[in-house]
């Protein structure tokens with residue numbers, strides 16, 4: 001008879017289920033012109049996720065993002081920000097950064113002035129905000145351009161300023177609505193790398209709207225594929241493959257397999273949207 005001693009089971013601390021950053025429940029959006037932009041959309045966004053909303057034109061990606069930002073309200077259903085302080089209107093206060101497709105910089109203000117704006121609106125003068133603004137500019141590689149004006153910058157640099165401005169208040173949630181769609185491929189890849197680095201360094205939660213299978217598969221650990229007529233969630237794909245998303249990943253078999261999987265889901269979504277027409 002052998003005397004078998006078993007190693008004690010490792011003690012696994014009970015994981016506290018973290019509250020979602022955003023919780024959408026059965027959200028429908030009917031615009032006054034009769035367009036049903038979203039129907040029955042439910043989505044729980046967990047802390048630290050990088051989610052892409054991917055889908056054909058008109059499937060309601062931007063509408064969903066605006067509702068998540070508190071910039072639009074659902075016609076029915078609910079939207080909650082369970083982890084954020086909310087103001088008297090029930091909207092999350094200062095906890096969400098938004099980056100649009102256009103950098104929307106103030107042309108008359110310097111790069112410093114543009115990034116300072118959200119802090120200025122909170123009552124912080126230049127001197128008080130200086131460290132935060134300069135740290136924000138350094139995080140996007142633009143510390144040397146603080147005194148430049150937007151007209152002196154390339155498209156990619158303007159977008160970097162826009163990202164620094166969105167992050168300067170240290171929001172918990174960053175919403176990005178096709179931020180790189182108008183940029184050339186090389187600049188876009190560089191900015192994809194930068195966004196991933198910022199996501200890793202800050203632990204921020206990101207929701208990223210895109211039309212691009214390749215961009216979504218490179219960036220996200222979860223892809224919500226939407227379909228149109230009416231806009232709704234078609235598939236919710238986990239892309240958490242543990243791989244480091246770097247230059248090697250772009251040419252890896254794993255990335256190719258992921259883009260195939262995402263492409264198939266998108267094709268299905270497009271076909272079902274077309275049938276519904």
Ligand SMILES: Nc1ncnc2c1ncn2[C@@H]1O[C@H](COP(=O)(O)OP(=O)(O)OP(=O)(O)O)[C@@H](O)[C@H]1O
Pocket residue numbers: 031032033035036037055056057058059060061062063064211231
């Ligand atoms: N303010 C509005 N009033 C009326 N209809 C609207 C409004 N905003 C969006 N829509 C419509 O709602 C639907 C969803 O639009 P939305 O912009 O959310 O889609 P999207 O998936 O972001 O599209 P795209 O990829 O082309 O930007 C579309 O049919 C659009 O025309």
